[in-house]
Amino acid sequence: MSAARKRPRASQSRAILALDLDCFYAQVAIRSRPHLANRPVVILQKHLCVTSNYVARRLAHGAVQKMTPVSTALKACPDIVCIDGSDLTPFREANAEVLAVIRAWLHAKVTELGVGSFPIPCQKLGFDEVFIDVSRLVAEQVTAGGRPWEFQGHIFGRTDDDASRRALMVASQLASELRKEITLRTKLTLCAGISESKLLAKLAVNMNKPNDQTIFLSGDAAQYIAGRHPRSLPGFGYAVEGKISAWAKRNGKEDIKTAADVVQWFGDGKKGFASLAKVLDNDDQARKILELCQGTDTSPVIESGDAPKSLTSMDSFRSCTKIEDAERRVTIRAKDMVTRLRRDWELYGRRPKTLTVGFRFRGDGYHATMRAIPMPQEIVSLCSSKGADAADRSIIALSRAALFVLKDHAGVSASSTFDMTLISIGASAFTENKTEKNATSTKKETVASFFAPKEGKGMSSVCRPPNGRLLQNRSSPNPRRPLSPNASFSRCPICNEVLSSLLAKASLHVDQCLRRSETVSPARKRSKTASNTFRVDTFFQRK
DNA sequence: TCGTTAAAG
DNA sequence: TTTTCTTTAACGA
Known part of the structure; x- marks a missing residue:
């Protein structure tokens, strides 16, 4: 009808995929705990459910949503299984796995066209989403001709533009194949949105969930x-x-x-x-x-690369008024950061130039402040050396640096009065280490070979902490299985005390503990591991 | 280069 | 709607 007047520029129209893993944290957690497959599951950070699986959402009748308190979730669905999601390692790894599969599949797709190699930009958004600009791939496939194209998945909207319709047909077939490949390789399901912009693809991806895909034809996008x-x-x-x-x-x-x-x-x-x-x-x-x-989005899909641009480890809490408590918390962050920095060195052979330390005080509301200093050389060199000893030493060095910043820029010291509610440690401004063999040549090899061939039990062995005598870790990658099917964690995530296997009782404890937490000396509460626990203060004295 | 703000999941 | 933990981009200085 009015198509002729609108002069659609088919040559410029793009084909964008938005992929979104279904309830990502829950899926990843359940994948390594197959016995929970048909049970209602929530993933906890502190006392909040950050994700739930679809079984939980159905049973709780909408009462379990993104940031629901555990207590609420348990009232709505007493059978719910709670999994501690404070260690993000498995989610980061699953994200890398998925991305590796996507890249491998895309590469194979380009290769089979036989028209030479070209890049296909993939842009990460969080751990569970990615945009892919498949315009070029689609164009080449259309040129190559062959099979009769048809839509795969749900169709939303309409269009008068034949070229655009055909492009999205091809793109929807790519999306369908890619989703099958990802699920086959990773056992994770996902949704796809297919359209001509990131905006529309992203709106489309949420239209039919879970494990499905939607094409957004943009004819009426503006009105929509x-x-x-x-x-x-x-x-x-x-x-x-x-x-x-x-x-x-x-x-x-x-x-x-x-x-x-x-x-x-x-x-x-x-x-x-x-x-x-x-x-x-x-x-x-x-x-x-x-x-x-107005429904217009011309922003390009920017290639994210495999390596993150920065690493952060942070902890928020009700109150921290004692220097020993601050030191303890800083050391936990430092340990996490060192583990990840060492991993980063293995995978990408690069070093951070900047160390950032973030903090927030009571009364500042949500306002956190950060200070940056050059990353001390000692830390980077220790993070690129092998051995548990180097790891321990770099945890100490990093803790001291962060504590120094806290003291210098935030006045947090033994002799001052303070009440902190947040601490974070970050590493950024990474530089490629071009001289080494660890750099680009082995980089691709490492990432690909690391995740791709792992079939059975890969995950847990992948990221072993640097086996320190430092800080016995209560949330190790693979904790012992729960004793009762109703109890998914055996210790309180806040005070680490052994919990009742009765869920209602356990949740009551966690709630109460949360209320009075951080006011009680944590060193005393973690009595079980106290004898093996690294004491920050003594360590600092003797160094 | 440093630090803040805003956005996203 | 400020509650978790992270990552990125843009901007002003």
């Missing part, structure tokens, strides 16, 4: 977006909503309801753009937001 709450658009966050809301209030408007409101208030022309830029105090963001609200 117009009717939605703008907060549901990726990129339109809390702060932007706040600023626009405040503006609406000042100007006697109704509160912001739909993306159409935003377009109406600020227009889609040049001058409207300027007024939103003023409200947001940022030209580029204003343009982006206005486009978003």
